Amino acid sequence: QSALTQPASVSGSPGQSITISCTGTSTDIVGYNYVSWYQQHPGKAPKLMIYDVSKRPSGLSNRFSGSKSGNTASLTISGLQAEDEADYYCTSYSHSAHVVFGGGTKLTVL
Amino acid sequence: EVQLVESGGGLVQPGRSLRLSCTASGFTFGDYAMSWIRQAPGKGLEWVAFIRNKAYSGTTEYAASLRGRFTISRDDSKTIAYLQMNSLNTEDTAVYYCARGGGSARYYFDYWGQGTLVTVSS
Numbered sequence: 265q266s267a268l269t270q271p272a273s274v275s276g277s278p279g280q281s282i283t284i285s286c287t288g289t290s291t292d293i294v295g296y297n298y299v300s301w302y303q304q305h306p307g308k309a310p311k312l313m314i315y316d317v318s319k320r321p322s323g324l325s326n327r328f329s330g331s332k333s334g335n336t337a338s339l340t341i342s343g344l345q346a347e348d349e350a351d352y353y354c355t356s357y358s359h360s361a362h363v364v365f366g367g368g369t370k371l372t373v374l
Numbered sequence: 375e376v377q378l379v380e381s382g383g384g385l386v387q388p389g390r391s392l393r394l395s396c397t398a399s400g401f402t403f404g405d406y407a408m409s410w411i412r413q414a415p416g417k418g419l420e421w422v423a424f425i426r427n428k429a430y431s432g433t434t435e436y437a438a439s440l441r442g443r444f445t446i447s448r449d450d451s452k453t454i455a456y457l458q459m460n461s462l463n464t465e466d467t468a469v470y471y472c473a474r475g476g477g478s479a480r481y482y483f484d485y486w487g488q489g490t491l492v493t494v495s496s
Contacts, residue, residue: 300482302419309471309489310419315482353419357481362435363409363421 267292267364268354275372281342284369286354288335292364298357299337301330304368305350313352314339341371349373376400376485378472383490388463396455396472396487403453404428409476409483410446410457412468412492420468422446424476425455435477462494 269287276282286299293299299317302310312321314330317337327342337356341348354366382394396408409424423436423446434446445458455472469491473483 296481298481302483304419309486310483311486312482312484315484321484355419355421355482361438363424363437363476363481365419365421368418 267358267361268356268366270352270354270366270369272367273370273372275374276341276344277374278344278346280344281340282344282371283341284339284352284354284371286337286339286356286366288337288356288364290335291360292356292358293332293337294335295359296357297332299330299332300355301328301339302353302355303348303350304353310353344373346373376474378474378485378487380470380472380487380490383470383492385493385495386462387496388494390462391458391460392462392492394457394459394470394472394490394492396457398453398455398472398474401474403448404450406474407477407480408446408448408455409473410444410455411471411473411483411486412466413471413489414465414468417468421476422470423457426477430478433477459492462492464494466492467494468492 301314304310317332318330358364377399379397410422425446447456469489471489472487474485475483
């Protein structure tokens with residue numbers, strides 16, 4: 265069982281927007297602005313998409329955005345494209361466990 | 375260009391040890407914390423350990439579930455991070471990724487290696 269809770273799957277049609285949630289506790293998401301998100305295509309290494317809750321790495325599409333409210337962080341992908349189909353993982357600094365990951369969310373582009 | 379290349383994976387019997395290496399290039403290795411993250415077949419990502427940079431005394435942190443079996447270290451002169459894994463069991467079977475970051479107030483992983491597969495089986 266992962267420390268952070270993500271939905272197992274989400275789906276959307278091309279052009280639509282989707283949001284993936286990541287729920288934590290007072291010892292991780294609530295207490296720190298160190299949430300990051302990773303995209304992983306099958307057989308590939310993960311790729312950083314969002315860090316420090318809402319910052320995008322240089323060169324990354326602005327279709328990807330991050331936010332946090334209370335114990336839940338969110339990744340929003342707008343203008344969904346076929347190549348966005350992948351697994352997405354959230355992670356956070358944790359006072360008790362140092363680094364915790366979510367269980368991952370499989371995004372299907374219909 | 376930042377590159378991280380893992381090596382040292384393979385098939386190992388339960389109870390034995392293995393050392394993984396992560397050779398870095400394209401950035402000032404000594405300025406960054408380094409991490410190991412693993413992924414069991416068909417499963418999600420699991421953080422294993424990180425080692426801070428020299429500015430933070432190179433201190434280390436581990437996932438509690440490892441119970442002292444794993445040791446992370448670094449050689450800044452060779453730009454290599456290591457993961458020594460002892461008393462391996464079948465649950466340690468996974469792809470092991472090296473990643474830049476994870477400590478020193480930089481709790482994200484901005485570059486990843488391609489991973490090295492460790493299979494623990496008799």
